[in-house]
Amino acid sequence: MPADRLLPTTEAEDLLALTRELAREELAPLAAEYEEAERFPREQFRLLGKSGLLGLPYPERWGGGDVPYEVYLQVLEEIASAWMSVGVGLSVHTMSCFALAHHGTEAQRERWLPAMLGGDLLGAYALSESHAGSDAAALSTRARREGDAYLVTGAKAWITHGGQADFYTTMVRTSDDGGTGISCLLVDRDTPGLSAAPPERKMGLTASTTTQLLFDNARVDADRLLGEEGAGLRIALESLNSGRLGIAACSVGLAQAALDEAVAYAKQRTQFGSPIIEFQGVEFLLADMAAAVESARATYLEAARRRDRGLPFQRQASIAKLVATDAAMKVTTDAVQVLGGAGYTRDFPVERYMREAKVPQIFEGTNQIQRLVIARALRTA
Amino acid sequence: MTNIVVLVKQVPDTYSERKLSESDHTLDRESADAVIDEINERSVEEALKIKEAGEGEVTVLCVGPDRATDAIRKALSMGADKAIHVSDESLHGSDMLATAKVLAAAIGKVEGVDLVIAGNEASDGRGGAVPAMLAELLGLPQLTHVRQLTVEGGSVKADRETEEGITHLEANLPAIVSVTEKINEPRYPSFKGIMAAKKKPVETLTVADLGVDSGEVGLGNAWSTVLEASPKPPRTAGERVEDDGDGGTKVAEYLVAQKLI
Numbered sequence: 001m002p003a004d005r006l007l008p009t010t011e012a013e014d015l016l017a018l019t020r021e022l023a024r025e026e027l028a029p030l031a032a033e034y035e036e037a038e039r040f041p042r043e044q045f046r047l048l049g050k051s052g053l054l055g056l057p058y059p060e061r062w063g064g065g066d067v068p069y070e071v072y073l074q075v076l077e078e079i080a081s082a083w084m085s086v087g088v089g090l091s092v093h094t095m096s097c098f099a100l101a102h103h104g105t106e107a108q109r110e111r112w113l114p115a116m117l118g119g120d121l122l123g124a125y126a127l128s129e130s131h132a133g134s135d136a137a138a139l140s141t142r143a144r145r146e147g148d149a150y151l152v153t154g155a156k157a158w159i160t161h162g163g164q165a166d167f168y169t170t171m172v173r174t175s176d177d178g179g180t181g182i183s184c185l186l187v188d189r190d191t192p193g194l195s196a197a198p199p200e201r202k203m204g205l206t207a208s209t210t211t212q213l214l215f216d217n218a219r220v221d222a223d224r225l226l227g228e229e230g231a232g233l234r235i236a237l238e239s240l241n242s243g244r245l246g247i248a249a250c251s252v253g254l255a256q257a258a259l260d261e262a263v264a265y266a267k268q269r270t271q272f273g274s275p276i277i278e279f280q281g282v283e284f285l286l287a288d289m290a291a292a293v294e295s296a297r298a299t300y301l302e303a304a305r306r307r308d309r310g311l312p313f314q315r316q317a318s319i320a321k322l323v324a325t326d327a328a329m330k331v332t333t334d335a336v337q338v339l340g341g342a343g344y345t346r347d348f349p350v351e352r353y354m355r356e357a358k359v360p361q362i363f364e365g366t367n368q369i370q371r372l373v374i375a376r377a378l379r380t381a
Numbered sequence: 382m383t384n385i386v387v388l389v390k391q392v393p394d395t396y397s398e399r400k401l402s403e404s405d406h407t408l409d410r411e412s413a414d415a416v417i418d419e420i421n422e423r424s425v426e427e428a429l430k431i432k433e434a435g436e437g438e439v440t441v442l443c444v445g446p447d448r449a450t451d452a453i454r455k456a457l458s459m460g461a462d463k464a465i466h467v468s469d470e471s472l473h474g475s476d477m478l479a480t481a482k483v484l485a486a487a488i489g490k491v492e493g494v495d496l497v498i499a500g501n502e503a504s505d506g507r508g509g510a511v512p513a514m515l516a517e518l519l520g521l522p523q524l525t526h527v528r529q530l531t532v533e534g535g536s537v538k539a540d541r542e543t544e545e546g547i548t549h550l551e552a553n554l555p556a557i558v559s560v561t562e563k564i565n566e567p568r569y570p571s572f573k574g575i576m577a578a579k580k581k582p583v584e585t586l587t588v589a590d591l592g593v594d595s596g597e598v599g600l601g602n603a604w605s606t607v608l609e610a611s612p613k614p615p616r617t618a619g620e621r622v623e624d625d626g627d628g629g630t631k632v633a634e635y636l637v638a639q640k641l642i
Contacts, residue, residue, distance in 0.1 A: 014454060014575045022569060052572030065572050 003256055003297070005074055012071045019075045022051060023082035031083040034207040035352060038199070040164055041086055041207055042122070045093075048079070048086075049119020054093055058101050062113040069242070069304040073249035077297070080253030084356045085208035087253055089122070091246030092160045096123030096169045098239040099184050103227035112186065116167060124165035125243070126156040126187075126213050127236050133157075134369050136171075137179035137233055141215060143172035148222045150174075150185060152193070152215040158363070162211030163196030165189060169239075170213075171232045182232035186224045193218030204355035242307070243364050244317045248300040248324035251360045255293045255328040258335035258353045262286060265339050265348075282338060289331045296324040315377040318370040325360040325367060332357040383437035383532055383554075385428040386488055387461065388499040388511075391445045391452035392418045395504055405600060406607035407474045408505060410446065417452035420500030422459070422567035424560055428498050429460045429568070431532050438462050440491050444472065444483055450583070457578035458570035464583040465490065471588055474600025477506070481514035483598060486591035488519065490584075494555055496537065501526050501559040512559035522552035528563040 002020065007013050026047055034041055048054055057072040058064025065072075072094070080087025097116050100109060115121055132139040141154025152172055159168070168187040175181035187194065197212035227235050263286055266277035276282045303316035332354040336343035343350045361367045393399045393413035402409040428439045441456040441464040443449050453464045467487050475483070488494055502509030516523035524530075528547075529540040537556050541548040542563065570578075588595050596602060622631045636642045 010454070011575055011579060014458060014570075014578075015572055017455075018458075018570055018572070018575065047569075050571065051569055056572070065576075067572075 019078045023078050027086055028082040038206045040209050045122050054119045055117025058117050063117045068308040070308055073245055073304050076246055077249040077253035080250035081257045084254050085205045087250040089208055091250055092125055093123045095239050095243035096125040099169050099226045099235050100186055103235050121166040124159055124161040124168045126159050126168045126170040128158045130157045141172050143174050150220045152218045152220055154215050156213040159211055159213045162213050164209050171236050174229050179233045180230045183229045184226040184232040184235045185220050186226055187220055191218050240364055241314050241317050244321040245300055245303055247360050247364045248320040251324040251328035252297045254353055254357055255331040258332040258350055259289045259293055261350055262335040262338040285334055289334050292327040292331050296327040299323045315374055318373040322367050322370040328357040383431055383495050384493050385496045386440045386442050386491055386494050387424045387428045389421045389441050389443045389452055389456050390418045390503045391415050391449040392503055392505040401610045406610050417455045418503050423564050424498045424500050425456045425459050425461055426565045426567040427560055442487055454578050457581045458574040463581055466583055466585045468585055469588045471595045471599050475598045476603035477508045477510050479598040481511050481518055483593055485515055485518040486593050497557045499559045501561050512557055516557040522556045524550045525559040527558050527560050
């Protein structure tokens with residue numbers, strides 16, 4: 001059953017209708033095959049780009065769609081519902097444009113942003129390192145200024161679209177001043193000295209390539225510095241506030257897909273002479289799953305509406321990410337339970353959904369970090 | 382410059398369950414999601430291709446209730462230039478002939494039409510006769526069941542494909558064309574197209590605006606009446622054949638018994 005949405009305008013309704021059509025016709029039929037083959041869906045991102053979906057929440061003057069987060073996130077949810085790897089990829093791409101759109105100079109934005117939002121290019125966001133995950137301020141990839149360029153050396157970790165992306169919004173260390181010694185560089189894929197390590201062998205999201213990103217004296221022009229030197233960590237965390245909403249929306253999409261699959265199965269699977277959906281043990285499980293999906297959706301939409309009105313939304317974004325990703329883990333696990341033995345096989349998609357639901361509890365700030373953000377807001381209120 | 386009118390119909394989504402209303406056996410529009418008929422997306426695509434190859438204007442023409450504006454917007458977001466929406470409660474339950482009369486009158490409102498492109502049949506009624514009726518009413522050549530179309534100067538060339546084979550047709554413009562599913566793969570709208578569609582003109586007309594007599598349209602004036610309707614019976618379980626090395630023989634025996642081979 002498609003999600004019942006309240007959308008602010010007719011254009012938003014048409015955009016969601018287009019998204020559902022693309023998801024149904026172009027994404028859903030390929031998801032299982034590509035995930036199995038660990039094949040990156042580059043052409044599908046191009047199609048989304050051609051349809052104008054790779055720059056939705058950014059201003060029209062740079063080729064964006066100028067849509068509010070309330071609408072963009074529901075587009076994301078529909079895409080993730082058809083194919084989580086593509087939803088997460090779209091969210092990461094959108095986040096990777098944030099630093100330039102919000103902290104670039106006018107000249108920088110005019111030079112790079114239209115192509116980044118235009119649909120042909122795909123972005124990546126490089127903050128984590130193997131020893132700097134939750135403690136992002138500990139990152140050590142070093143950028144040394146030499147003339148009109150930075151020479152970058154080090155290794156970034158867990159990079160979604162590593163080796164596939166056209167640009168990398170990369171946090172590097174420009175001084176030893178801890179969190180204030182970090183700067184943000186917009187790194188082109190063809191930068192000499194930049195390479196991607198072989199893809200990680202992951203539990204889920206196997207069509208989405210995740211690699212280390214290796215910088216070996218990579219020469220990045222100094223005019224690719226976004227914001228001031230030392231502002232990198234602040235920019236990175238600000239990007240993540242919005243990015244977390246994207247992950248919350250993707251997780252709701254994934255949970256909705258699992259719920260739909262479980263309901264469809266429970267209607268046609270017969271035991272003791274009745275469809276199993278007529279047994280209270282099963283229907284209450286499904287009811288709880290629906291309640292989890294819809295409350296998680298309401299939670300991310302509340303945060304999005306605050307963001308759209310220019311109100312603080314950091315706490316709400318962390319709550320949305322925590323609630324939605326935990327909901328997706330529970331709902332996908334319960335979907336496997338509803339399908340029973342069938343759900344545990346790769347002939348049905350729910351075991352994949354369950355594997356895919358795990359990493360949203362980990363990336364873009366672990367759910368423990370989300371609790372830290374929420375608790376800090378309570379303490380200082 | 383080719384001035385093209387594309388006929389667009391809003392139909393119940395073939396992905397949803399489609400029903401007739403119990404009271405008058407007309408389509409129960411509330412029971413299913415309403416979408417632009419897929420064959421009409423192909424009609425629009427063909428018109429856009431002709432326009433993009435040279436110069437032209439594409440007008441969408443739709444007869445349907447108020448909510449058919451959704452189907453019209455889809456065609457406009459794909460790239461059509463403007464639209465005419467004939468919406469009138471008296472049209473409820475109109476048969477193909479009445480529909481064709483209304484369409485013919487509405488086409489008359491568009492100045493200098495060169496080409497009318499329709500789908501060969503709608504996925505709900507599946508009558509497939511409206512394009513031919515239109516040609517008759519307007520006194521124009523009809524090229525139906527077209528799988529390939531070329532416009533050159535003042536004429537149109539088409540490959541017509543039916544069960545009998547392929548016929549190569551040529552006619553002078555203006556002409557009526559109906560297309561089959563083989564004609565093209567329709568484009569998706571883009572978000573830019575969706576935003577642009579908002580600003581495109583849509584003229585809404587009633588039966589009276591078109592000068593059509595309301596005594597010629599609607600359920601009460603239809604030439605045929607649906608007396609009874611019942612849902613298709615559910616598919617039966619079928620016969621299961623276990624293959625013990627003689628599966629092929631058993632299948633052949635079954636087909637012979639059914640007089641299929």
